[in-house]
Amino acid sequence: MTEKKLSVDPAAIEILEGPVCQEVSTAFSRAEAMKPCPIGADGRCCKNCAMGPCRLTKEGQVGICGATLEVVAARNLARAIAAGSASHSDHGRGVAMTLLAAAEGHAPDYKIRDIAKLTRVAGYLDIPTQGKEVNELAKEVAEEALAQFGQQTGEIIYVKRAPQKRQEIWRNLDVAPRGVDREVVEMLHRTAIG
Structure with a gap:
């Protein structure tokens, strides 16, 4: 070593x-x-369709589909980001599903102990908290959190947690995030070929 x-x-x-x-x-x-492949390490290898893989080693070279080195590198980066987003978002989904199971009594080893945090998260999700029993509120929080993953249109609720300036930039560029499942699928769709 x-x-x-x-x-x-x-x-x-x-x-x-x-x-x-x-x-x-x-x-x-x-x-x-x-020893890493120098072509792949430089982002010059495209394996996004069945026509390749294409190894772009010369200046001005394009893949079978016509993709330039810049397009190949951008696709590879975008797909890596989509994979990472899918992986990390699924950790959050697991937490939400565990919260739902606990709230419904299907996870007896889990108890909701931090009521203040549950109430705070409910507030982030625009869920009224007044007069609700803990498990009822936890179930609503879990269900709303899970709904955010698959939201197809419109920005997710958590956008409002970003700094105001960042929200404005996202909205001006029309890139405020929808549900992560939707964004990952679109990224893979946009970067696929063939």
Whole structure:
């Protein structure tokens, strides 16, 4: 292994540098042994359709579909962002589904303890809180949060949590986000070919 620090966690470092990890392959040892493809590392490889893959190695070269290096790099970046957004948003969906299960009594190991936070989140989602029992409010919060994931048109409620100037920029450019599921699907659709 190189002198690169593998983790900030002392326990993880102890395991990674210990005898067991010297005998098995880890992501770190594989990364050190793997020489990245220079064409792919530079964003010059397109695998977005069945006509390729296309390797754009010369100035002015285009892919089979006619995509320039700039288009290929932009598509690759956009698709990576969509994949990351899908991955991270699904963590939030899991939290909302767990909250819903707890509110409905289907997750007996989970209890709603921070009522102040639940009330605050309900406020972010424009859900009235007055006179509601905790599980009733939690169910409404979870259902509204889940609805935000698939919102097809119009901006999601959480846009208002961004700084006012940022909201204005998004609205002026007509890019205020809809539901994340909609945005990810559109990004993949727009960057697909063939």
